[in-house]
Structure formats: structure tokens, C-alpha cells
Amino acid sequence: MKRRTLLGAAAATPFLSMPALGQSGDTKVLKYVPASNLTVLDPIFTPAAVSVTHGYCVFDTLYGVDASQTPQPQMAEGHTVSDDGLEWRITLRDGLKFHDGEPVRAQDCAASLARWAQRDPFGQALNAATESFGHADDKTIVIKLTRPFGPLLNAIGKPHSRPAMMMPERLAKTDPQTQITEMVGSGPYRFLADEYVSGDRVIYERFADYVPREGAAEWTSGGKQVNFDRLEWQIIPDAATAIAAIQAGEVDWLGAVLTDLQPILEMHPDVNLHRTDPYGIMHVIRFNHLIAPFDNVELRRVVMQAVDQLPFLQSVAANEADREECLALFPCGTPNVEEVGKGIIGSLDIEAAKQAVIDAGYKGEPVVILNPTDIASIHPHGLLAADLLGKIGFNVDLVETDWGTVVQRRVSKETVENGGWNLAATNWPAISINNPATNATTRGLGDSGWWGWYEDAEMEQLVVDWLAAADENAAAELYLDVQQRAIDRVPTLPLGLSYRSGAVRADLDGALQGSVDMFWNIRRT
Template sequence: MMILSCKSLLRGSRALLCAASVLVPVAASTGAQAETVKAVMMSGLRVMDPVMSTAFLTRDHGYMIYDTLLGVDSEFKVQPQMASWTVSDDKKTYTFTLRDGLKWHDGAPVTSEDCIASIKRWGGVDTTGLALMTMVEDITATDDKTFVIKLTQPTTLLLSGLSKLSSRPAFMMPKRVAETPGSQPITEYVGSGPFRFIEEEFQPGVRVVYEKNGDYVPRDEPPSWTAGGKVVNVDRVEWVTMPDQMTAINALQNDEIDFIQQIPFDLLPLVEAADGIDVKVIDKLGSWTYFRMNHLHPPFDNELVRQAAMAAVGQEDVLRMLVGNPEYFQTCAAVMGCGNPNEDTYGEEWVVSADIERAKELLKEANYDGTPVVLLQPTDIAMLAAQPIVMADAWRKAGFNVDLKTMDWQTVVTQQGNQKSPEEGGWNAFSTYSILATSGDPFGNTTLSTAGRKSWAGWPDVPEIEALRLDYARAANAEEQKAIAAKIQKLAIDKGVVGPLGQFRIPAAYDSEWTGFLEAPVTLFWNIQKAAE
């Protein structure tokens, strides 16, 4: 630990935050001066397996050390990344060829067998992968650099799935790692991506260290989202956990850190007024926030009770407490996002505005007996702490018996997969958010998997939606897809699959000496560099 000095804060408005010294954990010196970027991410990293978790932080960790066969650019176009591809005339046979120079971090070459094992592990867990694998006839290696995927029918899911941005991208791993069952976490973190994970310096929930992968060969194209060249200009990236947001802002002002992934909206004026700090919304499309209910256990195993919960919560109430500044938020009933091609307004008359009386009537009709609702609230992420408070207040007004349980986000993440009843340590509801860039269709949108216990947390069982999702994958054009998406929207609202809470954009802040932060739906650490002194 060290006490921050105020001497360097006397430049312009940087002095505003220097009323008192602040204690900040600082890593021990590593010897020679390396070009290092120190970042405060949304929380501390504990869940390391990007196949087992849909958490954004685990996804961001994945992009540091792993690579994907395909990428997506800012025009939403699928591009080659680790591999190029050709497709047969009947659109049912895809041949993938790995590009030259691909090595795992242990020095071994990346092979087709590695990729096949990785695809199968991902495809056995991910909601897009599960649907895709029902259409895969066979995956075979032609040689060390070429493999073939044969489909039973044409589908858009193959390319969109292998290029998936979030959550749970199809990261490639060595075969020995990828053969770990999808129900078990991996224990070896070897990728082929632009950074190496430094395990000996890892402190779970406290500090993560990555070093530049000197063997990585970037593509030649300019970077765009997860496509193009991943050129690393720094030697090290350190993720330092600072649960207290004011501490993180003071550290940024005092040059102890270089980047804060998410600035709480109530503290935004402090960094906007400071000299030497840039504030930027990196994800221009933004995010949508929502809540999930556990369909397996009372009281949300009752459709009417789920509808009551959705009717009771007003989006503007949530967004004003979460964001405050209307420049950064908008209400929206569309479960696939306002502004996206599948935007739909069904349900807005009772999903957007709070209707406590309707909620009370629905609870009465459902014969709700006061069964406690265990609502999880993460306290260490500003973008997730407000929603449960507003929800709990609204639900209590409607007549729900709410048990608000506070914990850190990584504990919520580990709890999400717990299918036990609340009495046995499970849960009834939680809220989170997803990026709009990947929520605009029924496969990228994790909430729209409704295959019961095989689905994502909440485990809704709506066979009609599952059938419509497959129809969407087979649709001949965008018009057909939009018509199918409208049917999914109606079912998702009526069945209480997901409770939309509105949309918002999150600002990041960083030392203005750094440039090259890519505008993208995910936080990426290639392309950035420090200005020459």
C-alpha cells in the first residue's frame, strides 16, 4: 500500500479531488521500466473460463489471451481472423484454412484439431452454439491447417456464431484444454492471442497481469471491432481492482492508473472537468439493462407473477437512479434493442411505465401467497447496483415479499448457474446488462434462449420461442427474420422471459497521454499507445 501524494495534482482542476490522501494498492516494482497500461475494470476477475461464464469481465479476459477464427467489424460484417473460409454452392459445406504464423503461448502451432475441439466445447454450452450444432452433420480435419464443417441445411448461424462478439465468444484453445467438459472449468490458460496471461502474478479479484505475446502475428488490415490487425504497442497490461469508484478516480488523477473502464454517472463531472483526462463512450451503440426471473421455483414459476413483476417496475425510475443524465439513456420495450433492425414496441404500454395497480391485480389473480423473492444485488459495479434497489421498492409496493441480498458481482456470476431453490441457497431474480451490438437477434441475445434447464440463468421453458429461433436461422431474408423476431418479442414479454429496463451508454476515462482506444462494443487493449515524451 502507498499514500498518494497531491503534488502532481496541482495542474488545473486536477486539484479538485485532492482534498485528502487516498490509500491505493500498488503493485511491487517489476525491475526494468516496461511500457505498462494500468486499468481499473468493472470488477475483480475471478471467473477465468470464457466458455463457462457469460460475464463481460470474463469475456474481456478472453479477448486478451485467446483469438477467434472470425471477427466482426464496425459494419457488422464477418471477417477472417485466425482463418479464412470458402463455402460450397449449396451453402452446406464450409472449408476453413488457418493463416500462417499461429502459435499457442507455449510455442506449439495451432492446428485444425485444436479448433475442432474448441468449437465442440463452445457449441455444447453457448446458446448460439447449441442451436448451430443441431445443424452440423460433421466437422473433420483435412490437414493441420484445414478443416471442414458440413451442415444439414444452410444457416446464418455458422459464421455469426464463430464470430460472436459477446457473451461467450468462440475462443480457440489447445485441444488438451478444449477437451475439458463444458460443465467443468479449465485449469490451464493458454491461448494464441495478442497477450499472455501471467499466472504467477494473478491475485483473484485483486490483480491480473498480461504481457505482450511476442510471437503473435497480427493481420494486415486496420483494426475494426474484433476484426483486423491486433497490434500490441505495450509490454504489459495490469488490471487493478478498486471497488471504491472515488479511489479509482483519484488514482487516475494522480497518474497511478491509466484507464477506468466505467465511470459512474454521478462522478462523471469530476473527470470531465479535469485536465489531462479524456472521457469517451467507447461503445457508441450502448447497452440495455434487464432483469431475469428464475422460472424453476416459486413464485416466478407462475406466469402471472412474472407479469406482475414486469408491470411494477418503471424504466425511467431505474434509468434516473442508474444514469441520471438523460443524454445517456432512453426507455425501450424492445428485447432486441431500440435502433436495431428487430426493434419492436410490443408491450411498451406496461413494460416501460410502472403500473402498480396492474401488478396488484395480477398478483391477486395468481393467488400469490407472500413467498419471498430473493433478489441479488451486486454492490461493487456502479452499472448494476441501482437496478435491484428500484426493483425491490416497486415490487414491495405491488405486494411482493422481497429479500434483497447484497454481494459482489463475481459472487452473483457464480450464483447465476445455481438451479437450487432459494431455500437451498438459490435465487429468484437478478438484473444485469448486455451490449446492444450483440442483442439484436435471437441468438446473440442470450436472454432469448428458452430451452428450460439448458438455457441461460433463469431457465425459461418456451418451446414456441425455440422453434421460432430456428425459423429465424433458416429465414431467406431480413424481412422474414423481422417478422419472426416480432413473434419472439410478443412471447418474451407475455411469458416473462426477460424484463427490459431501458438502454444507456457508459463512458470510460483515461489519461490523455494514451491514444488508440478502439470504439467497439468490447474493451480492447490492442492498438493503444502512449504519446512520445
């Protein structure tokens, strides 16, 4: 179907059949359409945005952040730090409970931090400086360090890509390499496992024993006041169908709206566009560093030199105001980021790139590109990458499948003949990768890092030095060294930034800004 046909369908066609989901009497229901299907429930296991969104429903964090990204106490009442900076004590608020009725204890939080610190890049940096995550009593978490770690609250309060979410000790002791599937947290919503159907719906109910903080909600901090009894996610992969659903009032909230469909909703009197994240989304393509051909840094450099970011950005952001070229591996517009890739990214034409591929020693190995067909902000990038790599001489195998399958397959370390892969596109909220410790796309952690498993001891030493910098000037210089190292080694291919909007029905008020959609504070007027 052509795009103009889709536009017409979205504008004129009422929403087709959807299953009725348990709304009766005075039950207040909020109906939401996420940008993608939820396949991984464990928000510590994956940085996928949909899993983080789900995680904030079920779990809570010790610290959250406000709009300035400053950490604020959330489950915590507060903290103290020893004079030598080697012991942090965090006290829990009164009245915190898990969904199974058990009280939240410091033991639970210590075990949660220990598991998170083995999965998350910022957590791994903290873990390397930690002697133990322990407790003094049921309300006091004790973190003992081997060296001072100034940004500790920034680490445990980070808002995206594996936030440090707290869970019962019995779950937190699960091997970090194993997904947790039992969803018991202390967050504002309870996950209803018996109503969850992947690819169809995800259902939550308000947790009656949740104790919000006082004060206004802002990003992931403040008072998380829930105003609905049930939260129902409806999985609608087709963008036009989702647009028709919110127009008809069948759903209340769309997590994402394609930019070329936004004009339809701008004209609708009962729907408002909602720009969730003012910092934008950074688009990237990840190389698999374990297997040929992209274990060869010279070939990674050729691909980066051949890529023109503009077509990739235009494919997901039709309006010029919704996209920004960014010749760096850190998000442009965030503090201390420089476009160190100027004169490098996109510097080769097709013929020059073809010769460079030969000169770099490419042996004709298949290049498997994983491409999700049901994620509008990613799917065009797989197509464009396949076209580009084919033109410059790579033997391309484009594997098109659903997002859930991509998420499962991209963690495989096998050869392509045994289900492995070489390239996969994705995107990150810019705020989640805006410093050397949190940017999983550039960290050199190898097997313990982000899928693709880039290993770089020199990069990791730069991160350690940045964390220990004596002052802001020293930190800025080290940050620049990190950026230049990333452009030189090409752990990931940068494609630029886009800014996207969701949509909410006009009778809803209070939708917050954040790196993901959050389902507190919002109410029906």
C-alpha cells in the same frame, strides 16, 4: 458517505496506496481498472463482460467483426462453402502459436468450436444444424451441416457474450459445464497465473510470438498490435478511489465512469472520457424459471406491468443523453426492433399491481434478489426491484454481496432454502443480443440456456425458422414474432438502455471502440 462527499473526495484526494506491480527499466506497462472483479476466467463458461474482456487478452477468434459488425477473417486465412451450403472449410493463417509454444491446429479449433457451441445461444443454434466440427488436416477446419446455416460466420465471429475463442484441444475437450482454469490461448497477451489475485490484480504480458493480421484494427478484427510489455489490471471497487487514481496518474485507463462523476474528469487536462460502445448497454432483471414464484408466467407479467423503467435508468445514468427507455426485450435502435411492450410495460399502478399479484396466485413464497454491491451499473437495480416488489405484495429477501459471489450463486438451480435465488439484475452490450439467436435473455433453451433456465419450445422454433428464412422480409416478420412472444412470456424483465463511458489518460492514443475494452492498438504518445 453521501454522493457530494464522494465527489469532493474524488476531486481533491490523491490516490492512496497501491502495490507496486513489477515496473522496472524500459518495461512498458499499461494499468487498467476493470468495471468489476474477474472471478471466472473461462470466457466460454460465462457471458460476463469482464470475463470476455479477459478472454480477448488471452485468446483469439477465427473471425472478428469490424465497426459495421461484418465478420472478417482473424485467425482464419479464409473459407470456402460447398455448393449445397452443407460444408464449410476454414483455413488457418500461417505461424499461429499457443502460449505454451505449440502450433495452433485445426483440431484445436474444431474442439473449441464444439465446446463453445454447447454453451453459447448462437452456437447452440449452429450446433443444432451441425453434423460435425472436424478437420481435413492441421490447417483446415471442416464444419459439416445437416442444413444450410447462412449466418455461420456471424455466429463464430460474434464479438461478445461467449465469443468463439480458440484454445488447445486438450482444454477444449473439457466438459462445457466445467470451468477451464488453465489459461493457454493464442491471443496477444499471456495470462500470468502466479501473479493473479482475485479481488486485487490480474497481470498479463505481451505474447512475443503473436502474429497480428495486416491492416488497421477495428472492433475485434484487423491487426492486433500490442505496444505494451505488461498489462496490469488493478481491482478498485470504489468509484471515487478509481477516479482519484487516474487523476493522479497511478492508473492509465478506467473501464467505466459513473455518469455523475464524469464532470470531474471532463475538467481534468490529463484525462479523456472514452465512450467504448456506441450501441449502448441493455439493462435487465432475470427471473429464475425453475422455482416459485416466477415459474408462474402470470406473476412475471404483473412485475413487467408494474415496472417503470425511468427510475432504474436514472439510477445509473444521471444525464438524460446517457439513457433511453426501451419498451422491448431487444435493444431499441438496432435493425427490425419494435417497442412491442408499449401499453404493457409500466401499465399498472401500485394498487392495481397488488391486486394482480393476488389474482395470479402468489402464495407468499420468499423472493430472493441477488444484488452486487460492487457494480455501480447494477447495484441500484436490485434496491429498486426490492422496493417495487415489496410494495406490490411480494415477500422480498434482498441478498447484497460482491459480484463474484453473485456470479457463482446465480448458476445454482437449488431452492432458495438451499442457496438458490429468484431475481438477479445484470446488463448486456446491446450488440450482443440484437437478433433472435444471440439474445440469451429471450432464448427458450431451458437447462442448456442462460441462467434462469427459461424453456420455450415455441420460441426456439421461431429462432430456427428465422435462421432459415428465405429472404429479409420473411426474416423481419419472424423477428417480430419473436419479439412479441418474448413480451408475452416475459423470460426477462427489460429496464432500458444506457450509454456509458470509460476514461483514459491523455497521453494514450488509439483506444478502440467495441463491446468491451481491448488492449491492442493503444499506445503512449
